[in-house]
Amino acid sequence: MKKILLLEDDMALHETVKDFLEAQDYEVLSSYDGEDASEKAYEHNFDLLLLDVNVPKLSGFELLHELRERQNQTPAIFITSLNGIADLENGYDSGCDDYIKKPFALKELQLRVETLLKREFYHNKSEEIALSNGCSFDAINDTLKQNDTPISLANKELKLLKLFLQHKNELIDHEVIENRLWEYNEISSESAVRTYIKHLRQILGKDSIVSIKKSGYKFIHK
Template sequence: MKTKILLVEDEHDLSLIVCDTLHQQGYEAIAAFDGIDGLTKYKTEGADLIVADVMMPRLDGFTMAKEIRRISSDVPIIFLTAKSSIDDVEQGFDVGANDYLRKPFELRELLVRIRSLLKSRLSNNTGNSVYQIGNYCYDSIRQLLTCDGKETTISNIEARILDKLVVNIDRTVDASELMIAVWGRDEISNRNSLHGYIHKLRRAFRHDPKIAIINQRGFGYRLTAK
């Protein structure tokens, strides 16, 4: 059975080009031309991955993604957008995006992102997605921290950072690697935002004093639970 990709894009010429490329790569491509059409087709036909524009008529990509996340917490979503501010990227991840590609883009780059997300989803479905961190249990798919029966849902951005830290527990992760995982680029202007999210994660782990996220100044961050 072919991998099914739902493309939600209101630019018809671009949609045709991307769908043709996906077909050539062996995927089944379903086209929708606005957020409402995309949401309807996801509900009726499903998809293994969604590629969606942000600015669309009738229903924008962010709102569509929120509705899709009510149905599925794990279907990968890639946003396509001409917007480039950090606030826009963070908003996209906060509503449940897995990746963010700025227009104009190379088709080859889109294919690389698609393959990476599909591989990651397969790994999550067959491998470990629940981690014990001190007294906390972390479910990376549900983005949920549990301690003494109390559950805390962390944001998509916090989860992307924690995913990197937990698989490298007791090892320092380069700040550049964390920023690329979240924003797709390493820029000085992102450093304060990264530190802000690290601070939120520290608060999320506040009920276990053995857990710490240590700032290795000038390099990165290290998660410990000793």
């Protein structure tokens, strides 16, 4: 189940959007001001951010700029009544991925959410990402396959694999891995990460994930 942070201070619109998204099988966490949304974004790993701009305490623009500076790259859609070119430019400059103007149809919101979530792996045009050892990853259904046979992964193994696929051939440091795999109220474990890495190497090949001493890991994708 994909997890969405909804920041909207209009109570009626908030409840309408929340109920609609939950009916589409999304998990939705609510915020009504920017500071609370900032705390929730720190405490949870979200798949998508839906952010109103003109909200109390911290605007949507300020919030997303702050999150991007914290290296939080969660896809974000602004929901706003602002419609000037300068506002649009400000929104994209702060790091958003899409923009939907009020009033909007719920079906339009659904399409934008679904489209953005499908772009999780650098706008990959295919649903299947080819990997080594006869493996592929179904980016739509979050399924790892080997010779077309689905392979079961633990929840955190799946999160780790997706992180690697989003940052192919890049060094991912230990802190980023810990922040992605564990929620704020969980205790991270380096030994658990090593176990997940070992399992993924067994599936994808021992040279698929390189350990960079005292720094992190790099997923090799040719």
